[in-house]
Amino acid sequence: MSPWAWVLAAYGCAALLVGGYVWRLWCRYRHVSRVRLGEADG
Amino acid sequence: MRPFAVGATAALLSVGLFLALWVSPPDSYQGEYVRILYVHVPAALAAYGAAAVACGASALYLWRRDLRWDFVGRAGAELAALFSGLTLLTGMLWGKPVWGVWWAWDARLVTTAVLFLLYVGCLLVRDLADDPERGRRLSAAVAVLAFLDVPVVHYSVVWFRTLHQGPSISLQGVKLAPEFLLPLAVNTLAYLALLGVLLAERARLASLEVER
């Protein structure tokens, strides 16, 4: 395997893990704000 | 303040990535693999930083019973698990080509694995507790216990390895020249900034979820 494949695998891992965490935060954040808006409307 | 912090972190991360993948020369001994260390080392520092924040905030929560400390403690525990997991993965991806093995019983690796397991346990305790208030208290206790235990684990593994058989392969043999120090410093700064932003956002989300 070429050295760059290892390097990209490592950066891919970082992007996946951190990105996945940020994505999850974002989804939950949107969910919470949607529910709050809904309460304000009702 | 918030858009500025997020923007500055994104900029730092981009500069770090550019320095790590483009500017940094390949190392004479490790070759291109040195670039993995620009994720590995900052992630490890971020993991220990997150664990320290989790421990401090949890202790303050147990003392003051202010929910805000619990939000920070929970964010710290999650990020400690996340970054220590990332440290282990990138450590293996570095170790296989450079050392020839996926895993070495190096003190830092074992300590990071212990940190990872204890903070995963901390998060599980919170989620599986009978009621949310108890979950906050119990996971705060685990976060404090875990962080205080980690230095003892580290030194015991160091001595276990070094006093018995010759010192294991370690990073210490590899001296870093200045041209490698700059990317490492920028990336470390970027990851610590990322840790700060994620801590703040996670704590904010927790407070929003409780308000609801």
Add this chain to the structure above:
Amino acid sequence: MRAWRRVVAVARKDLLLEWRGRDALIPAGSFGLAVLLVLGLVSGGGWEAAPPALWVSLLLAAVVAAGRGADREGEEGTLEALLLYPGSREDLFWGRWLAVCVLLLLLGAGLWGVQVLLFNAPTRGVGVLVLAGLLSAFGLAAVGTLLAALLTHVRAGPLLMPLLFLPATVPVLLAGVRLSEAAASGAPAGPWWGVLAVFDLLFLLVGPALFEVVVEA
């Protein structure tokens, strides 16, 4: 009642329950035996494999023994009842701790004996072993007591016990193995007494403090 009498009363109650039911010592002891047997089998049973096998089996048996304590709390609510009595919660911790210490020392002595037979291990340096056993029992009992109280009100608590107990007690495992080896060969003990002492000090200081917040109603 003075503090130490409360401590002794709690320890006596735990040990009496254990004596009547033997529902921690027998399962934990037989589990430790099974581990010892399996480790001996796969390692070929040479005497140099004895110290790791002894300490791994002791730690796993300790997980079972401490987890059983958590079970008993859950089934019978004994901790809730005790918390209603006046007096400091720290005394409760120390009582529990004393009882677990006794159980661990019994387990350790039994497993050590079997290990000598199975691995044909040398019996030199018993003094070193006794001291190592005492010091590690102090630390292990503190961690076990704390975690058992902590996991009482957690779903799947007994399953989480090994996840928290084993990584946290890595220093005791390593120190125990090296001290056993030192006892067998007469080699110097190196920093391992210090490791055990620091581990004990840490958990004997932090244990009671965290126990108090853990058992709050």
